[in-house]
Amino acid sequence: MKRLWFVFKSILTVIAVMSIICLFWSAAYFITEAIYTRFAWQPHPLVRQIISSIFGFLLFGMTMSAIGPFLRKRERVFWHHLIDAINRIAKGDFRVNLQVDWGGRHHPFAELVTRINDMAANLQAMEDMRQEFISNVSHEIGSPLTSIRGFARALKNENLSQEQRMHYLDIIETECVRLSKLSENLLRLAMLDSERYPLHPTSYRLDTQLQTLILHCEPQWAEKDVDMCAVMEKVSITADEDLLSQVWLNLIHNAIKFTPKGGTITVQVQRRGEQAIVTISDTGPGIPKHDQPRIFERFYKVDKSRHRAAGGSGLGLAIAKQIVDMHHGTISVQSEPGEGATFTVELPIRGPFS
Numbered sequence: 001m002k003r004l005w006f007v008f009k010s011i012l013t014v015i016a017v018m019s020i021i022c023l024f025w026s027a028a029y030f031i032t033e034a035i036y037t038r039f040a041w042q043p044h045p046l047v048r049q050i051i052s053s054i055f056g057f058l059l060f061g062m063t064m065s066a067i068g069p070f071l072r073k074r075e076r077v078f079w080h081h082l083i084d085a086i087n088r089i090a091k092g093d094f095r096v097n098l099q100v101d102w103g104g105r106h107h108p109f110a111e112l113v114t115r116i117n118d119m120a121a122n123l124q125a126m127e128d129m130r131q132e133f134i135s136n137v138s139h140e141i142g143s144p145l146t147s148i149r150g151f152a153r154a155l156k157n158e159n160l161s162q163e164q165r166m167h168y169l170d171i172i173e174t175e176c177v178r179l180s181k182l183s184e185n186l187l188r189l190a191m192l193d194s195e196r197y198p199l200h201p202t203s204y205r206l207d208t209q210l211q212t213l214i215l216h217c218e219p220q221w222a223e224k225d226v227d228m229c230a231v232m233e234k235v236s237i238t239a240d241e242d243l244l245s246q247v248w249l250n251l252i253h254n255a256i257k258f259t260p261k262g263g264t265i266t267v268q269v270q271r272r273g274e275q276a277i278v279t280i281s282d283t284g285p286g287i288p289k290h291d292q293p294r295i296f297e298r299f300y301k302v303d304k305s306r307h308r309a310a311g312g313s314g315l316g317l318a319i320a321k322q323i324v325d326m327h328h329g330t331i332s333v334q335s336e337p338g339e340g341a342t343f344t345v346e347l348p349i350r351g352p353f354s
């Protein structure tokens, strides 16, 4: 159908051009004939032909340059809109949506308009993300600072008991740790975000790495009387050992943080074909279904009020996902509210470049 319309339009254009040429050359013929009669001049037919042809060209050229600006009005409007849009984008205003319908969807200019609209939409999305990031960071920095300032002022009161004083100092210390962890995580994310961040893959035993990290965290899980189970196959993997340590630590810390006293955490390592699969399950409160797709976003916390006491900034899973993505693996969560959560990480055992 489109092809037929294109052929039809081309035929119409040829007919229109031929008609215009005939019109101008006929006009040139009659005008020159009138001039010969007026001056009683009878030139040779060849000279007549040449004069009327030249006159036809002149007539055509003059008429076109006279009506050209009117014909190009639509084109001028198009460029005006386009330049205006580009100027707005250059000044940081990305709410651009060009509506210029130029010669149908398949015209090269229509393509240009679509690309500019897409570019503006992408830049707007990035700007929204940046704004959200800044407001999240400000909030995460703001609340511990307010708390530190309040308790520092309270400490100036000389009538405080030693016990109260120690309690306030503990809070100040906790908030400081929170701030330094936040800055550490932000730096880590910025480092991982930079495109050229180099991976240093080495071949090592994944099960041994997890066992070491579980032992490392023993003071935290032992303090909560958590039963820690490890079910591990011997799995060798080629990956960036330091970065993967960060993934496992973030997942294990979450499991410990959200598992109530006396609960159970199970860490499993197995090999399925060319994939290494690590699952970390806990018997904590679980994660509601509608929050599950969002927990890997930066600063996302399921229950902000419960979380304030737990003291996280919502970056741990975002960092874990970034690292797993860099290794061409996947990270997912399965959870039923009230029945704990299971985080599963799948990684290619031959490394990110296999």
Ligand SMILES: Nc1ncnc2c1ncn2[C@@H]1O[C@H](COP(=O)(O)OP(=O)(O)OP(=O)(O)O)[C@@H](O)[C@H]1O
Pocket: 185, 250, 254, 255, 258, 282, 284, 285, 286, 287, 295, 300, 301, 302, 303, 307, 311, 312, 313, 314, 315, 316, 317, 318, 340, 341
């Ligand atoms: N094992 C889990 N059980 C229940 N909820 C969890 C679990 N792991 C993560 N979550 C939820 O996902 C959110 C995001 O986790 P994430 O590790 O990114 O941040 P965080 O632990 O709050 O802070 P950070 O890791 O930066 O200290 C948590 O706030 C929590 O609501």
Ligand SMILES: [Mg+2]
Pocket: 250, 253, 254, 312, 315, 316, 317
């Ligand atoms: Mg965490």
